[in-house]
Amino acid sequence: MNRIGYTVLYICLGLVALFQIFPIVWLFLFSLKDNREIFSGSPFALPSELKWENYAKVWEGGIGIYFFNSVWITGLAIILTVLLASMATFAITRMKWKLSGFVLGLFMVGLMIPIHSALIPLFSMFLNVNLIDHPLSIVITYTAYNLPITMMILLGFYYTLPREIEEAAIIDGSSIHRLFFQIILPMTTPIMSTTVIINMIYNWNEFVFVNTFISSDKYKTLTVGIQNFIGQYMTDWGAIGATLIISVLPILLAFIFFSNKVVEGISSSAVKG
Amino acid sequence: MNKVMSNKLMIALYVLPALLLIAILIFIPLILTGYYGLMDWNGIGTMEFIGLENYINGLQDPKFWESAYHSFLLAVFSTLSLVIYLAISLILASKIKGADLLRKIYLIPMLLSSVAIAQLWIKVYNPNNGILNSILMGLGVEHPPAWLAEPSIVLYAIFIPILWQYAGFYILIYYAALKNIPESLIEAAKIDGATPLQIAYKIKLPLIMGVIKVTIVLAIVGSLKYFDLIYVMTGGGPNGASEVMASYMYKLAFSTNDFGYGSAIGFLLLIITLIVTVIIRKLTASDDELQY
Numbered sequence: 138m139n140r141i142g143y144t145v146l147y148i149c150l151g152l153v154a155l156f157q158i159f160p161i162v163w164l165f166l167f168s169l170k171d172n173r174e175i176f177s178g179s180p181f182a183l184p185s186e187l188k189w190e191n192y193a194k195v196w197e198g199g200i201g202i203y204f205f206n207s208v209w210i211t212g213l214a215i216i217l218t219v220l221l222a223s224m225a226t227f228a229i230t231r232m233k234w235k236l237s238g239f240v241l242g243l244f245m246v247g248l249m250i251p252i253h254s255a256l257i258p259l260f261s262m263f264l265n266v267n268l269i270d271h272p273l274s275i276v277i278t279y280t281a282y283n284l285p286i287t288m289m290i291l292l293g294f295y296y297t298l299p300r301e302i303e304e305a306a307i308i309d310g311s312s313i314h315r316l317f318f319q320i321i322l323p324m325t326t327p328i329m330s331t332t333v334i335i336n337m338i339y340n341w342n343e344f345v346f347v348n349t350f351i352s353s354d355k356y357k358t359l360t361v362g363i364q365n366f367i368g369q370y371m372t373d374w375g376a377i378g379a380t381l382i383i384s385v386l387p388i389l390l391a392f393i394f395f396s397n398k399v400v401e402g403i404s405s406s407a408v409k410g
Numbered sequence: 411m412n413k414v415m416s417n418k419l420m421i422a423l424y425v426l427p428a429l430l431l432i433a434i435l436i437f438i439p440l441i442l443t444g445y446y447g448l449m450d451w452n453g454i455g456t457m458e459f460i461g462l463e464n465y466i467n468g469l470q471d472p473k474f475w476e477s478a479y480h481s482f483l484l485a486v487f488s489t490l491s492l493v494i495y496l497a498i499s500l501i502l503a504s505k506i507k508g509a510d511l512l513r514k515i516y517l518i519p520m521l522l523s524s525v526a527i528a529q530l531w532i533k534v535y536n537p538n539n540g541i542l543n544s545i546l547m548g549l550g551v552e553h554p555p556a557w558l559a560e561p562s563i564v565l566y567a568i569f570i571p572i573l574w575q576y577a578g579f580y581i582l583i584y585y586a587a588l589k590n591i592p593e594s595l596i597e598a599a600k601i602d603g604a605t606p607l608q609i610a611y612k613i614k615l616p617l618i619m620g621v622i623k624v625t626i627v628l629a630i631v632g633s634l635k636y637f638d639l640i641y642v643m644t645g646g647g648p649n650g651a652s653e654v655m656a657s658y659m660y661k662l663a664f665s666t667n668d669f670g671y672g673s674a675i676g677f678l679l680l681i682i683t684l685i686v687t688v689i690i691r692k693l694t695a696s697d698d699e700l701q702y
Contacts, residue, residue, distance in 0.1 A: 147506070157574065160541070257439075277431065342522070392521055
């Protein structure tokens with residue numbers, strides 16, 4: 138291709154990149170301005186002075202607790218999901234039993250479910266066992282609904298582990314637990330880290346379950362918390378911008394530091410229908 | 411060896427925690443949704459069995475069909491947008507310097523929560539101070555529309571952030587598939603005098619047809635389940651103009667406390683999603699999958 142052709146292509150790709158990134162840049166810019174500047178100045182202008190107090194204001198105004206809830210609920214659900222998914226994947230791919238194919242099929246069916254179709258019974262189940270407005274309901278729901286995709290990502294790796302490892306371990310008199318926790322699990326670290334990333338993105342960004350099961354402010358996570366919060370600051374754009382930036386920052390930071398893992402995780406989640 | 415690896419107790423110990431979780435929190439609720447759909451129930455009081463009344467009402471409910479139509483429109487838009495994603499991916503995969511960085515930039519919106527995306531785009535569409543109308547007024551448009559308040563355009567306005575959110579995801583998938591095509595095939599076609607467009611049409615696209623079919627299923631089924639962004643951006647409004655199946659079901663159950671009817675709509679959503687998935691899989695399945 139000639140140089141003009143390539144230049145046109147680069148311009149096209151650059152415009153797409155601009156479209157993808159610009160709304161977020163604009164958000165960041167107005168998170169550092171006050172209303173007067175937002176409403177009267179050019180939307181493209183840099184803030185005349187950086188209003189970091191927008192961030193301090195919303196953090197102290199309640200975002201801090203939502204943030205903390207998001208961190209521990211996301212973290213706990215990740216640990217549970219990846220551990221239980223690894224155990225089940227290990228038993229399905231490495232151990233010998235008749236129903237393994239059928240059980241795997243059940244997990245894979247879980248990939249196609251529209252969550253809204255299960256929402257009302259879930260709500261009434263949690264109501265009956267007093268888990269409505271209790272963070273445990275969120276943690277176990279996240280775990281259950283992320284198990285299928287997590288196992289899907291783990292499967293390929295487990296299938297390729299060489300049999301000799303198990304044979305050698307068993308001959309040496311190792312128990313199943315030692316084989317799994319001390320030999321197999323450490324070997325799967327690269328693929329486990331991919332599932333951790335993808336679970337982190339899903340859990341951090343989840344909305345419907347928290348919105349349905351949690352009503353107390355003290356248990357809300359960021360996605361739901363920022364909803365009411367923004368209602369409060371209806372007209373204060375700087376505060377709203379700061380709130381949104383805080384809520385997306387951890388995932389963006391993870392992306393900056395582990396972009397290849399994130400790309401890998403998102404590509405392998407493509408099977409989720 | 412075999413004895414250890416087929417120890418029933420151990421197998422149960424490793425599989426059952428995960429299996430019980432998905433049984434109790436995914437499969438049993440799905441069955442219960444169908445069952446609750448047979449009840450007159452407000453969620454707290456006693457249930458009264460009313461047979462298929464909720465399902466019959468659902469199938470005759472113009473609001474349900476309107477929301478189903480909106481979900482269908484989103485599915486059509488999403489499928490059509492795959493063409494744009496594919497075109498961008500074809501350019502990106504044609505020996506572009508910085509392709510890796512570009513596809514990562516494209517992916518950024520995909521990492522944000524739908525709630526944050528919705529709140530951001532509410533601001534983008536703000537009639538007075540939003541970036542879109544600021545640009546339009548700068549270009550001399552005197553009365554740009556209040557995008558999210560106009561029943562006739564709200565669904566299109568909502569689709570732009572959806573397009574924005576998923577672009578990076580589909581480009582990522584297409585790019586990976588295109589990069590998998592052996593360079594020798596492309597080189598051979600070039601030597602035979604094929605133009606870049608011919609190479610794209612006659613070699614690259616057929617070779618990644620399997621991936622394209624998967625993305626069509628993803629786009630359509632994903633659209634039928636779409637909820638978060640619409641719920642936050644417009645709540646289905648104005649006046650139902652952006653209501654989709656999931657948001658309609660959610661409102662019935664958790665705003666009007668009609669749990670029986672909401673369950674019936676939830677079950678219809680499940681059935682429709684499953685039927686559509688099977689139909690598209692059938693339509694896009696082919697036994698002449700190309701080998702290379």
